Amino acid sequence: MKAKIRALIVLAALCVFLPVIYILIPDGKFAASKPGQPAGQNKPPAPVLITDIPVNEVKAMALSNEYVTLGILNTPEGITAMPGAGKPFSPEQMRALIYKACHLTALRLLDNHPLPQKSETEKAPARFSLILSDGREYNFILLGKSSVDNNYLLYSEGQESVFLISEENARWFLANADNL
DSSP, X not given: OHHHHHHHHHHHHHHHHHHHHHHHTXXXXXXXXXXXXXXXXXXXXXXXXXXXXXXXXXXXXXXXXXXXXXXXXXXTTEEEEEOOSSSOOOHHHHHHHHHHHHTOEESEEOTTSOOOOHHHHHTOSEEEEEEETTSOEEEEXXXXXXXXXXXXXXXXXXXXXXXXXXXXXXXXXXXXXXXX
């Protein structure tokens, strides 16, 4: 009789704990994301820093996309636009654009992605460059949408790297004065 009671207690405990374990497993509480990784460490990858440049070090920025060709001078007296094609940006928009280019993050670095061919860079939807007061120059080419999702591929010429950036970040460099 005692054996039957013990078996009944074990069954009752299993009936209580199995649903709890079943609920926790899909959330990744017990599943390791990679073999050999401790359970419960399924964290999304941290954003990859592409640029981290103080805005006051930027002397000029150039942007070219299907809507606008724009040159921006960043001087101690303020921000001014050099004549170009398209509707002019406001000083606030130009400041925001420089800030975004100086603090650009990627969802990830695409290590195995081939570097773009000349034909890809020639038909790119956007290009932008930062020229620093010490003469360094950073050039970027927005290659277009990823074939997998709505994110964009960004090529950094100086780093010889291709990054995956969010659609929200890409919109800054695809914009005109009306939709920034």
